[in-house]
Amino acid sequence: MKQAWTTFATRAVPRYTSYPTAADFSPRVAEESARVWAASVAPDKPVSVYLHVPFCEKLCFYCGCATSVPNGYSRIAAYLKTLHQEIDLWAAALGPHAGMGHLHFGGGSPNALVAEDFKSLVAHARAAFGEHAGLEIAVEVDPRTLTPDFIHAMAEAGVSRVSFGVQTLAPKVQEAVGRLQPRELLVDGIERLRAEGIHAINMDLMYGLPYQTVDDVIEAAKFAVEMGAARISYFGYAHVPWFAKHQAAIEEAALPDLDARFQQAEIGAMTLTFAGYHAIGLDHFAQPGDPLSRAAQKGTLRRNFQGYTDDPCDTLIGIGSTSISQFRQGYVQNFKERNAWRAAVEGGRLPSERGIELTDDDRLRGRAIEKLMCQLWVDTAEVCREMGAEPGSLDDALETARFLQSAGLCKITGNIVSVPKEARLLLRTVAQCFDGRFKPAEARHAKAV
Ligand code: SF4
Numbered sequence: 001m002k003q004a005w006t007t008f009a010t011r012a013v014p015r016y017t018s019y020p021t022a023a024d025f026s027p028r029v030a031e032e033s034a035r036v037w038a039a040s041v042a043p044d045k046p047v048s049v050y051l052h053v054p055f056c057e058k059l060c061f062y063c064g065c066a067t068s069v070p071n072g073y074s075r076i077a078a079y080l081k082t083l084h085q086e087i088d089l090w091a092a093a094l095g096p097h098a099g100m101g102h103l104h105f106g107g108g109s110p111n112a113l114v115a116e117d118f119k120s121l122v123a124h125a126r127a128a129f130g131e132h133a134g135l136e137i138a139v140e141v142d143p144r145t146l147t148p149d150f151i152h153a154m155a156e157a158g159v160s161r162v163s164f165g166v167q168t169l170a171p172k173v174q175e176a177v178g179r180l181q182p183r184e185l186l187v188d189g190i191e192r193l194r195a196e197g198i199h200a201i202n203m204d205l206m207y208g209l210p211y212q213t214v215d216d217v218i219e220a221a222k223f224a225v226e227m228g229a230a231r232i233s234y235f236g237y238a239h240v241p242w243f244a245k246h247q248a249a250i251e252e253a254a255l256p257d258l259d260a261r262f263q264q265a266e267i268g269a270m271t272l273t274f275a276g277y278h279a280i281g282l283d284h285f286a287q288p289g290d291p292l293s294r295a296a297q298k299g300t301l302r303r304n305f306q307g308y309t310d311d312p313c314d315t316l317i318g319i320g321s322t323s324i325s326q327f328r329q330g331y332v333q334n335f336k337e338r339n340a341w342r343a344a345v346e347g348g349r350l351p352s353e354r355g356i357e358l359t360d361d362d363r364l365r366g367r368a369i370e371k372l373m374c375q376l377w378v379d380t381a382e383v384c385r386e387m388g389a390e391p392g393s394l395d396d397a398l399e400t401a402r403f404l405q406s407a408g409l410c411k412i413t414g415n416i417v418s419v420p421k422e423a424r425l426l427l428r429t430v431a432q433c434f435d436g437r438f439k440p441a442e443a444r445h446a447k448a449v
Contacts, residue, residue: 009262052320106306111142224272280308
């Protein structure tokens with residue numbers, strides 16, 4: 001990595017899966033706003049739905065997700081009861097719409113549910129929200145606990161895409177992060193999914209884990225290629241033990257340093273692109289024929305709380321504790337504390353704890369950030385026109401970006417800010433130039449690299 005980039009690489013910056021980010025949400029925007037916004041969705045547009053299943057059999061030390069170990073199925077069953085109730089609350093709150101276009105299960109590990117409970121959830125969501133033509137159902141799974149029964153249930157429920165948590169194949173690294181999953185187990189899970197007709201398999205890979213080497217990341221990238229992964233998310237491990245407490249179990253001295261992280265990121269990306277994958281945005285790769293690649297080529301790629309997506313939907317209903325819903329007018333997040341979430345739902349209230357109403361300036365900056373994060377360049381004049389803003393409304397961001405240009409992080413040509421491929425890992429740092437709410441003192445975000 002270039003010496004001049006070290007300072008930028010160690011700065012904390014948001015992931016920009018939304019703008020404004022969740023750090024700006026406030027309790028002043030909660031259920032009342034959620035109800036008004038839900039009632040006014042576009043009648044001719046589909047909605048997307050996210051269902052959060054915050055349970056895992058065992059916590060991986062690197063995990064930053066909102067999840068927990070259930071210690072028996074009764075806690076999961078109690079959570080499910082509330083989840084079903086929340087589905088009904090949102091379905092009743094939504095104004096006329098064109099049905100559910102995407103249903104995404106995340107967590108945690110959605111395969112912590114027993115097969116019949118999973119099928120009931122899908123059936124309930126289909127009935128409550130209605131189906132838009134071409135409904136895509138996607139599920140994140142933990143390969144270690146993926147049973148033949150659950151795979152069969154996914155196939156029967158119409159699941160068309162599964163995200164498979166691979167991360168690394170290196171035994172020493174797996175041991176250091178508390179996630180043991182031999183190669184044979186992964187291959188067996190993938191073959192079973194395919195045998196049941198689920199062919200679109202995404203994989204999550206990581207770099208920057210304790211004891212991880214360049215050879216390890218090459219091995220994992222080659223595995224993803226050999227197994228025909230449709231999409232690959234290739235994330236750097238973000239060590240934030242003050243935020244994700246169980247990360248304290250990770251031995252800091254065993255973590256690769258900044259240069260090693262950068263090298264692992266580069267070599268993993270090269271392995272995937274040499275194999276024919278398209279590099280997408282900050283950290284995704286997709287087969288050329290995959291809808292994500294096609295969206296990137298057409299300029300219709302979007303970024304939302306699940307990362308990069310070809311889903312063009314403006315309305316995302318997040319169901320379950322901690323879930324975030326997105327509307328044209330703003331964002332609302334459900335109660336994180338499970339009892340508070342349950343009490344709200346049982347009281348017949350949408351369980352929104354906090355959120356934010358977008359200003360015109362937020363929409364303008366959010367669109368510029370999304371474009372930059374998706375296509376690695378943004379034309380500020382075009383964004384101002386698209387969003388109905390005065391020409392020059394993003395000139396302050398251009399000025400800030402000039403400083404980064406001198407370090408080689410971006411290039412400014414007229415109104416266009418572009419990020420060269422070799423600086424892709426610092427894309428969030430360039431996006432931050434457009435962030436009108438960024439507070440440098442905030443250490444809650446992960447480092448840029
Ligand atoms: S299985 Fe996934 S969600 Fe669960 S602890 Fe491990 S990484 Fe986190």
